Amino acid sequence: MKTLILRTASNYLLPILLLISIFILLRGHYLPGGGFVGGLIASIAFVLHAFANGLKNTKRLLKFHPGYLMPVGLAVSFLSGVLPVIGFDEPFMTGLWMHDAIPVLGKLGTALFFDIGVYIVVQGVTLTIIFTISESA
Amino acid sequence: MQQLLLYPLLFQLFLSIFLMFFWKKIDAQKIISIVGGFIAVFLSGVLFYTVWNSGIQTVQAASWEAPYGITFVADTLSATLVLLTSIAGLAVSFFSSASVIPARLRFGYFPIYHFLLLGLTGAFLTGDIFNLYVWFEIIIISSFVLITLGGEKAQIEGAVKYFTLNILASIIFLTAIAVLYGLAGSLNMADLATIIPQLENRKLVEVAAILFLVGFGIKSAVFPLYFWLPASYHTPPSAVAAIFGGLLTKVGVYALIRVFTLIFLEDVFLDQILIVIAVLTLFSGAIGSLVQKNVRKIFSYLIICHIGFMIAGLGMGTEIAFAGMVFYLIHDIMVKTNLFMVSGLIYRIKGTNNVRFLGDLYDKFPKLSLLMFIPLLSLIGVPPFSGFWPKVSLITASLNEKNYIILGAIIFGSLLTLIIITRLWANVFWKKGKELTKRDHFLYFQKMTKAKKIQFLVPIIMLAGVSLYIGFGAEHMQQLSNRIASELIDNTQYIEAVIPQNN
Numbered sequence: 001m002k003t004l005i006l007r008t009a010s011n012y013l014l015p016i017l018l019l020i021s022i023f024i025l026l027r028g029h030y031l032p033g034g035g036f037v038g039g040l041i042a043s044i045a046f047v048l049h050a051f052a053n054g055l056k057n058t059k060r061l062l063k064f065h066p067g068y069l070m071p072v073g074l075a076v077s078f079l080s081g082v083l084p085v086i087g088f089d090e091p092f093m094t095g096l097w098m099h100d101a102i103p104v105l106g107k108l109g110t111a112l113f114f115d116i117g118v119y120i121v122v123q124g125v126t127l128t129i130i131f132t133i134s135e136s137a
Numbered sequence: 138m139q140q141l142l143l144y145p146l147l148f149q150l151f152l153s154i155f156l157m158f159f160w161k162k163i164d165a166q167k168i169i170s171i172v173g174g175f176i177a178v179f180l181s182g183v184l185f186y187t188v189w190n191s192g193i194q195t196v197q198a199a200s201w202e203a204p205y206g207i208t209f210v211a212d213t214l215s216a217t218l219v220l221l222t223s224i225a226g227l228a229v230s231f232f233s234s235a236s237v238i239p240a241r242l243r244f245g246y247f248p249i250y251h252f253l254l255l256g257l258t259g260a261f262l263t264g265d266i267f268n269l270y271v272w273f274e275i276i277i278i279s280s281f282v283l284i285t286l287g288g289e290k291a292q293i294e295g296a297v298k299y300f301t302l303n304i305l306a307s308i309i310f311l312t313a314i315a316v317l318y319g320l321a322g323s324l325n326m327a328d329l330a331t332i333i334p335q336l337e338n339r340k341l342v343e344v345a346a347i348l349f350l351v352g353f354g355i356k357s358a359v360f361p362l363y364f365w366l367p368a369s370y371h372t373p374p375s376a377v378a379a380i381f382g383g384l385l386t387k388v389g390v391y392a393l394i395r396v397f398t399l400i401f402l403e404d405v406f407l408d409q410i411l412i413v414i415a416v417l418t419l420f421s422g423a424i425g426s427l428v429q430k431n432v433r434k435i436f437s438y439l440i441i442c443h444i445g446f447m448i449a450g451l452g453m454g455t456e457i458a459f460a461g462m463v464f465y466l467i468h469d470i471m472v473k474t475n476l477f478m479v480s481g482l483i484y485r486i487k488g489t490n491n492v493r494f495l496g497d498l499y500d501k502f503p504k505l506s507l508l509m510f511i512p513l514l515s516l517i518g519v520p521p522f523s524g525f526w527p528k529v530s531l532i533t534a535s536l537n538e539k540n541y542i543i544l545g546a547i548i549f550g551s552l553l554t555l556i557i558i559t560r561l562w563a564n565v566f567w568k569k570g571k572e573l574t575k576r577d578h579f580l581y582f583q584k585m586t587k588a589k590k591i592q593f594l595v596p597i598i599m600l601a602g603v604s605l606y607i608g609f610g611a612e613h614m615q616q617l618s619n620r621i622a623s624e625l626i627d628n629t630q631y632i633e634a635v636i637p638q639n640n
Contacts, residue, residue: 095199
């Protein structure tokens with residue numbers, strides 16, 4: 001699909017969609033949203049970019065194969081679950097929270113890092129699947 | 138150190154994530170998998186030691202108290218099975234690194250393999266029925282990948298059968314959980330154990346029990362629902378078949394044991410169904426095995442046959458029957474894993490698994506044949522070997538119960554196993570073999586380097602050693618099985634450990 005409109009629009013939509021995905025990710029603790037949906041939105045951003053500019057350009061933009069995101073994301077989630085076990089002798093996945101709130105973000109806890117891990121894994125999985133399919137087609 | 142219980146679980150998860158970072162470096166993956174296997178055995182050994190000395194261990198995940206959160210429970214049965222899983226896992230890690238071809242390893246064999254072990258460990262440790270379902274999902278998803286990896290035509294055909302039946306089993310299992318939750322309003326197994334006996338609606342409880350029986354029955358390949366197993370287990374590489382044959386069906390048996398000793402108790406109708414199923418499983422597995430011509434298909438049918446022993450123990454429901462059942466479970470995991478590795482070794486020596494073309498093995502490899510003789514003897518249960526002792530308990534139990542049908546079926550199953558294995562021995566090891574045409578691109582065992590040969594033999598020797606220990610140290614194993622049986626009979630210990638304020 002080499003239309004000028006889509007190509008121009010996708011250049012602007014990519015950062016906006018990525019920002020929305022991060023917003024959805026952070027919103028997800030108490031409200032609808034979270035890592036899974038956020039990750040899907042972020043991968044939609046790249047898929048749209050690939051539609052407009054071709055797969056090669058998107059790959060150049062990403063700089064590395066999205067498959068590498070999977071172990072990274074899993075590791076982030078795993079560490080957020082294991083931290084209470086190693087550091088505080090609490091059961092696995094116990095939520096640890098900071099005492100003082102950070103401006104803008106609010107209180108940080110291990111649950112956030114678990115969600116960030118999910119966000120990264122979902123991106124890695126969806127992009128790997130879609131890239132593989134469109135390469136073989 | 139109260140988190141000790143989760144260490145084997147977390148370590149497998151860590152291993153599979155860590156292995157993913159080495160996606161393209163197969164040699165590094167092999168080393169990590171084997172070293173990790175040793176650490177996993179150590180961690181589960183520590184867990185077993187702790188449970189043996191200081192009783193049932195529990196962890197409330199994320200600090201949510203039972204019955205609301207997910208509880209992880211290690212009673213003696215779980216701890217034993219976790220230990221056996223890690224031992225079999227270590228052996229198959231070794232065997233995979235020697236026998237699976239690089240083309241398969243390149244597509245993430247080892248990470249997925251450790252995910253499978255993670256699922257198995259989790260299923261044995263969880264104390265929550267829905268969480269058990271989640272671990273089953275992890276197990277079947279990773280087993281789908283392992284069974285299709287390589288993408289040969291026969292493999293895909295086997296995988297489709299495996300896939301369909303296991304998805305069906307999962308749906309039935311999920312339905313059963315839904316019915317149970319609608320009845321009792323709880324998913325914690327210990328909590329369910331206190332609620333279910335007080336319910337008025339016995340008919341619906343029975344329906345839920347039957348749904349669990351069907352769901353787990355498909356997974357553990359009992360009588361009318363076993364046909365997916367021999368159709369699929371001979372297609373993947375023998376290392377994969379080893380872990381499948383050794384552990385996957387046993388998870389189904391474990392789930393049956395857990396559910397029918399903890400939640401659905403004292404149901405005469407159910408016990409009768411279990412006994413009928415056990416008898417028919419023993420018959421159909423043994424007779425099916427009799428007509429097979431492929432070594433791995435013979436072993437696949439023997440898996441089904443020997444599931445019957447365990448279901449028979451569960452159906453009789455006395456303490457001594459449980460002891461026999463648990464002992465058989467312990468023995469069977471080690472022996473079946475080893476047998477599939479033996480079939481892989483035969484395949485590497487001769488280039489085929491078809492009994493018609495095999496032969497001469499004893500003539501050409503006398504020492505190897507004697508090594509392979511150990512798991513075969515253990516499987517038959519020739520007296521000092523490991524298969525003999527659980528059958529003593531099972532037969533004693535059936536005599537005590539005056540249940541002569543079970544007694545007959547057990548003897549029939551053992552006798553046919555003896556006939557099948559003797560015939561296998563005569564055909565594969567003693568018969569004068571045909572001259573086979575050498576395949577060009579095939580790495581024969583004879584042509585391997587010394588290091589690779591050792592890698593091939595170490596896991597077989599290791600599991601043969603464990604089998605010998607189970608046989609010759611039967612006193613320890615009997616003690617262990619008796620203790621597990623007493624815990625299974627008296628479920629108050631389990632409930633008390635999970636929900637302390639209960640009484």
